[in-house]
Amino acid sequence: MASIKTQFEIPGKMKTWSYALIGVGLVALVAGLVIKGFSADEHEQTQFWGTLMYNTIFWTLICNASMFFICVTTLAMGGWQQSFRRIPEAISTMVPIFGAITFAVLIYVVAGHKHHIYHWLDSEAVANDPILKGKAGFLNPVFFIVWTTLTIGLWSILGWRMRQLSSEADEAPMDAEKGASFIWRNTIRAALFTVWFALTVGSTIPWLWMMSIDAHWYSTMYSWYTFASSFVSGMSLVALWVIYLKNKGYLELTSQEHLHDIGKFMFAFSIFWTYLWFSQYMLIWYANIPEETVYFKHRVQGPYKGIFFLNLIINFLCPLLILMKRSAKRNYTLITFMAVLIIFGHWIDFYQMVMGSLSKEHVTLGWLDFGILSLFVGMMILGVGKALTKKPLVPKYHPFLKESVIHQV
């Protein structure tokens, strides 16, 4: 093992790029704040905060998807992911940081009484509206703030505990008894995280954070749809980092076989996303009830038509046709291309989920959106890079490491 490079060092180029991206992002953020955030026009303000909302939520969720990936593979007694598990771990260290930003933005929106974003904040409107009155137990500022705090806090803490445990695999060789207890403690912690993940990303959080923008409308598919979106982009992010580190000469134990399995996740969850996309759409299309179709009206027939169908092409047709072949999933260039495309596609998806409800008359995609995106990409590159330097890239005493080394698809 001595010959294997396990200590990551941030290359100068990566630092430069991430600082440049953050710089561009900060300029856009400040400009957006001055031009739109402090504007007297409610529309401009709404657009600014909406842009911040979908970006923060998107990046928090896809970084959190990495921890979910580690936890479910742990629960499934998976061995194949061990040789690169430090990468999803490093990505998940961004959850507390992005989570705090999301928290700040959401609290500002709720405490600042931005009822143009969350209509249910307007107590006068709620009092005269039987539908909103019925939802008031769920959609109220106190519940929102408490549940959001709990959610982000527990994601961070449970994820941190999982990562702490992983460090034990660096310390000393484990005998059978110690190894079994290590796996058992991993299982417990992974189970705790997974349960909390299901209660939040799998059900309540997307309803609370994003679906409640259309306060009257609801869809029980919405959370699963958001989960599928964030998980497939999260896997794409893992794939990008694995390929990057391979190109830099790290991760000798990770090979095409592992990439093939990551590619399978990208392929499978793209299909799963489409399944939910279609189920949500078809039921509403079929029933044709006005209070339900209102969500799709400006998306399918209005100004968001282009983005809505572009979304389907990028997130369904491209993965389906390009990633179907075995050789494509083992090809570093194709996986890189598809990972970038999928992340972009789901970012656009989050854009239309939030902004499609906030700015129904016209599509506002522009410099602010891409500026904030660049801010988050820069922070992600820098943060994950720094997290990767803190631990060896291979958990060399992990009981399942051998399974990963001999992994064959």
Add this chain to the structure above:
Amino acid sequence: MAKKKFVVGCFDDEAVLFPAVKKVRTSGYKIHDVYTPFAVHGLDHALGLRETSLHTAGFIYGITGTTTALSCISWIFTRDWPLNIGGKPHFALPAWVPIMFELTVLFAAVGMVLTFCYLCQLAPFVKKHHFHARATDDLFVMVIECTDKTNVDDLKAFLSSNGAVETDVQVAEEGWWLGRYDKDEMMFENKEIVAA
């Protein structure tokens, strides 16, 4: 329907089988097949078998299923017998997607099973020669095809030196035939098994 001479080597360990396969191939012998009790990872690579084209066939069956469903439903609902269902347009694509999906899966699944059976020459009444009954139990059975120039004794010694626990020579039908097993092919009368 030609009978051929085969040399059969039996191995009781995967770890011995792999180097043996490699050595037999590099020595220029032609391996007819290796029969194993379970699917062995990487054996296809070791034997130098080509990638299966089953998945390409599956893709084509799937596409056929989609097209069949789409063309059938669209012809029925727009040309042959247009009905007004809930005020929806006659060409109601979203409502058809589940059926298109189902037919895609059905065609792909059934087509691939039949193709798989064809590729493996599996069908009712199709019989093949069994080289060793324990190939379905605990032995890895390597079968090597003999030519006129093959020195059978040398080959048997070569196999034994590479870890074969049992070697033997058989003259057998190489392909499949319809009907029943010959008397001496009956598994339960195999004296070797009884002895073992």
